[in-house]
Amino acid sequence: xxxxxxxxxxxxxxxxxxxxxxxVAIIAELDAINLYEQLAQATDNEDIRKVxxxxxxEEKTHFGEFQALLLKEDKEQILELEKGKKEVEExxxx
Numbered sequence: 001x002x003x004x005x006x007x008x009x010x011x012x013x014x015x016x017x018x019x020x021x022x023x024v025a026i027i028a029e030l031d032a033i034n035l036y037e038q039l040a041q042a043t044d045n046e047d048i049r050k051v052x053x054x055x056x057x058e059e060k061t062h063f064g065e066f067q068a069l070l071l072k073e074d075k076e077q078i079l080e081l082e083k084g085k086k087e088v089e090e091x092x093x094x
Contacts, residue, residue, distance in 0.1 A: 026063060029059050040056065
């Protein structure tokens with residue numbers, strides 16, 4: 001689990017700081033999603049599983065919120081996401 005920012009924000013250029021903090025937030029949400037989904041799979045208690053999966057779903061919403069903000073800050077990211085999507089479609093013929 002991440003409890004420490006994986007980037008030294010003191011070394012990030014001022015004009016890049018917002019992109020970096022949004023990426024850190026995205027990493028934290030992905031970690032949370034993975035943790036809650038793994039915990040849900042580890043239990044045999046259906047109530048606990050339901051709650052963990054519901055929380056994981058909420059974390060996916062948070063991920064989407066941070067991604068939307070990042071895409072407002074980093075136009076290059078939009079282009080690269082589109083390139084990645086196109087490559088997957090070509091490779092999977094879909």
